[in-house]
Amino acid sequence: MPTPAGRVLSSLTLRGRCLVAGAVALLLAGAVLGERALVQLAVFLLALPLLSALTVARERFRLSVRRTVTPPRVPRGETADVVLEVANADTRTGGLWVLTEQLPGDLGTAPRFVVERLAAGARTELRYRVHGHRRGRHTLGPLRLRLVDPFGLVERGAVGADSALLLVVPRVRPLGSGGPVGGQGGGGDGARRTIAVQGEDDVSTREYRHGDDLRKVHWRATARTGELMVRLEERPWRAQATLFVDTRARAHLVAPRARPGGQAGIPPRGPAGEDDPPTDSLEWLVEAAASIGTDLARRGAALRAVTDAGELLPTPGRGRLGPEELLDGLAGIGPSRLSGLGIGIEQLCRAAGEGPVVCLLGAVGPDDVVELVRSRSGPTTDLAVLADIESWADPGPGRGRRAMSAAARGALATQREDAARLLRAAGWRVAVARADRSVADVWAELGTPVPADPATAAGLQGTRA
Structure with missing residues (x-):
């Protein structure tokens, strides 16, 4: 138990400690020189903190x-x-x-x-x-x-x-009128997707893939092309949509925590004209999920959101996520320690069913997305955004990072391109997110179909078989 003198010493401010040190020096000088006045002054100065401590100790407050x-x-x-x-x-x-x-x-x-x-x-x-x-x-x-x-x-x-x-x-960025859910700027099949938004069947066709329902075979197109074709029925976005966010720490370059406002108040580099851009690839994907999910929910979609660690559940008593509930759930998302996407993909398949999904992925390769491709076979056109995490590694204002080596950049780029080819061969629409690209630009790119690579498609069918 501390003594009264110990409690007084521990409660001294810097000014009080300097006063005590000066009083002790004055006391020693007075004793050595035999000056009684100096000793008396030193005693008075030493008594002053004690009286102050007594005053403060007796003060009551509520x-x-x-x-x-x-x-x-x-x-x-x-x-x-x-x-x-x-x-x-x-x-x-x-x-x-x-x-x-x-x-x-x-x-x-x-x-x-x-x-x-x-x-x-x-x-x-x-x-x-x-x-x-x-x-x-x-x-x-x-x-x-x-x-x-x-x-x-x-x-x-x-x-x-x-x-x-x-x-x-997360910040909700405006998506504009383009994108995969209809409207202008969606590319050649924008009208087709607008019809799908209204809930009508899409009569477009594509080549048959292993696992497709034979009842969906379009015999007129098959006779015309000489190859087995199936009807491509877009699931209505206003019926259901599922977001998948890759939050694995190993798949992102997460910005350090101690960087409010960047270095010397300079904001981090981002898309032109965009205020307070995301600080890293994970933040970009979370803001993309917030922006896309809010837009789909306002269109009337039954929205569900899944991460690699599990599903973001709505408030008990409500059947689906609203825009505010989605933002509240995304607010608490941080980097996860999981190494793979297996848990998240399993949860995604249960949540999405046959409805379309939007996958927002970090640094991935073919091994990361092959299970996603296998689990999402069917007529639905799904969407994927792959983060170019190297663009967030570029040294710039407020980033505080070293430049990534050329070998590391090349390896990540090759893995991303291979994963994109694999997804496109399975009928997915793929876009790449970079630090200098806005969510609206990437979303608009997803509205433009990209032809699949026939060689990759053939290899994919062999893998499925």
């Missing part, structure tokens, strides 16, 4: 704190206003209070306030602003109180139990 966050949820990169309503719940006037709000580093510097002699029952409002540099659920508070004597020699601390939650959700 605070009531109410914290209001407006708004309680903000997109990444936006700000929120916080109001602290501090009330003196004691029957006596308060002393000199130094209040510090405890904040996570991702929200900025912890604000400090000085409140002096707040009357009994009185209230005061303290305001500050936080900036949502990083997506996630952030706790504001509790409030830390420091009682300081009038000379600033001794302090006494206490921590409250109150706190509030600020939810920083």
Whole structure:
């Protein structure tokens, strides 16, 4: 148990410690020189911190704190206003209070306030602003109180139990009128997809693939081409759509946490004209999922979202994810330690059924997507976005990374191209996401069909067989 002198020493401020050190030096000098006046002055200076500590120790306080966050949820990169309503719940006037709000580093510097002699029952409002540099659920508070004597020699601390939650959700980027779900700019079959959006059958055909339902064989097209053809029936996006987000840490270059605003306040490099661009490939994919999912949900789609670790479930009692629920679920997503996509693909197949899926993948190769191709055989045209993580490795303002070696870049690019060929051969539409490309550009590219490589398609059929 600490002694009274030990408690006093531990509560001294920097000013108090300097005063004690000076008093001790003065006491030694007075004793050596035989100057009684110096000794008396030293004793007085040593007694001053003790009197201050006694004053602070005897001070009683009762605070009531109410914290209001407006708004309680903000997109990444936006700000929120916080109001602290501090009330003196004691029957006596308060002393000199130094209040510090405890904040996570991702929200900025912890604000400090000085409140002096707040009357009994009185209230005061303290305001500050936080900036949502990083997506996630952030706790504001509790409030830390420091009682300081009038000379600033001794302090006494206490921590409250109150706190509030600020939810920083992904930014939703506008997708424009293009894309695979119809509208303008969707390429040659934009009208065909618009019909599919309305729920009508699509009468386009393609070559038969191993595993296709023989009842879908289009005999007129078969007779005309001389090859077995099946009807390509696009599933209506307004009926159901499923998002799949690859969050594996090994598949991304995740930006370090301590980088609010980039280096020296310079924002990271991104698409031209886009404010607060994503800091890494994982953030880009999460924002893409938020943007695409919000757009599909507003079109009336029964939306489901899956990551490599499992499904994002809606609120109990609701059958599907709404736009706000999707953003809330994506807000808490971080890099996972899983090495493969097996768990996520299994969950994806159960969630999606025969409806279309949009897969947002990090650094992948053929081995990563082969199971995805096998599990999604059928007439539905699915979509895949492959992240070019090398583009986020480029040294630039606020990135704080070393340039990636040419050998590593080449290996990643080759794996990505092989995975893209494998997906396209299976009927998928594939686009590549880079740091300088917007979500709208990639989404519009997915609306343009790309012919499959016949050689790859033949090899794929052999693999399935």
